[in-house]
Amino acid sequence: MNVVLLSTSKDRVDAIRAASKRRGFPFTVVGDPEQAAHSIGETAEGIFVVDAESTPHLDELLKGRSPRWPILVLATRFDSSAWVELFKAGASEVIGDPLSAHKVDAAFEGFLRPLATPSKVHTIWRTLADRLRVR
């Protein structure tokens, strides 16, 4: 599973790079949508992470998404009305500041599930982890 990040923010690049490294995903940073399209075109599937602050025409980017590349949008502060518009435009997931490792991991986990066939042990451990998180 490849991760392509469109961002010019060092903090966000570091956060997504660290999350990708934890999962062993190849990671690429791009500076503009053209480079992103080139990187995405090279591999069949992955996660396209878009920094809302670094992307001027985010709506167009979301509308032109590739079917096997779900888009994770890194937004600024939480605002449900603004975020729902991102979802309507095509974002598969949105996370906001502060960008914690837990948030990024949870978002990646959501994208992984459809693509991976979880083993019983994996399911059990995840169930355990979910229960601990609930408590």
Added chain:
Amino acid sequence: MKRQLGFPILMGTRWVLLAGFGGLLLLLAALAFYSIVVLNKVERVDQDETRRFLTHSASVDQLRDRLMTSTAEVRDYLLDRDRSAMEARRRKLTAAWRGLESSLKICEASALPGQGARLAKIDRDASEYWRLVQSTFNWTGAALDSGGYDVLSRQLDPTRARILLDLDDVRRIDENHFDEAFANSTEEIASLKSRLRGTIATALLLGLGLAAFSIWQVIRLEQIAQTRYNALTEAYQEQGRLAQRVIEVQEQERKSLARELHDEVSQSLGAMLVDLGNITERNPHLEAAKRIGNETLNSIRNICLLLRPSMLDDLGLIAALHWQARETLRRSGIRVTISAEGATGDDADLELPDPYRTTVYRVVQEALQNVVRHSEAKQAQIVIRREQDRLVVIVQDDGKGFNPEVTRGLGLLGMEERVRRLDGSLQITSEPGKGTILSLLLPLPAESRRIGTAAA
């Protein structure tokens, strides 16, 4: 019960390992301490004895040299025919003898216990020797010519020979003492080696025993942990199956109850209302009964829809969600808009398998109930989109928001339980004053993905 879980084994193991490793460490520490003490002692004895032996040997050698020099001077004095240098020879002889006496004092000062008597005898012989020499100092040249050789050969040389023999004895005592000290050190080192060998062998045996015991215990603990893990896994699987079964039975019961109410009670009530409508007689009680009957019929229909809207099975998920949106507006005044997008890119029905349809419907139903009860929102939005291999569902409201880290109700747990059964993920993001977003990601089964791909 505790015995089955293995706690007494762990407690006993802890003390055995503590005692074993503690004993091993104490043994090694004692061995190290003993080795250092013995080596220090051997080193100190070696240094002291060597230094004493060398010092005393040097003083004995000096004494011997001065004796030889002095007696040579005496012989020259007694036998020399040149009488003009007599006075000078006496002075030289006296100086040499003072040097000998000084050396003798040094030897006596550093004498070993067995050397005292020998050195005292040497002192006496030397004094006697010097007294005889001194007695010749007032002899004339003729007296020296006639008696000098006799004094030398009959009195002085035998005394000199005795002193030399005694000096040899003193030297031998020195050497014996040094040999004895060296032998003691060798014996100490041999003893240390022997004890080291014994202690190391004991430590190795103890270490091997501890290692074997530890490995055995680790294997046992692994087996206990594996057994408990298997039991836990089994329990969670069973719990998951039960939870899934409860949800299925609940849905079946709701469906059955809704069908029963719709097909039996509603039909009977409808027939009764038709019969009542056929009565032409004007009667206020009859009118009231008709009104109550109609209200009851409407209530039953609503109950049926809430239990399991038939349109979810008949018309699909999107239609059922639209009905729910209308109901929410009717009950609470909150305007709910729905944005649905299928794999084909339009808002046609998403062709989801029944468990997925039901899960999405129930999650949205619960989310909207929470919006109505807690959010004080004016409007809410539902976004539902089918992607290549997943379903994205968003429920957003513009209400007062809350802190999801603090507030978690039973309804949320129920939603998570349903979502988990389908291997999906549920996230709730909210902040006070910023509204709430519930996002649901559901992986679609392979069969459903093929349908979606074909439609695309």
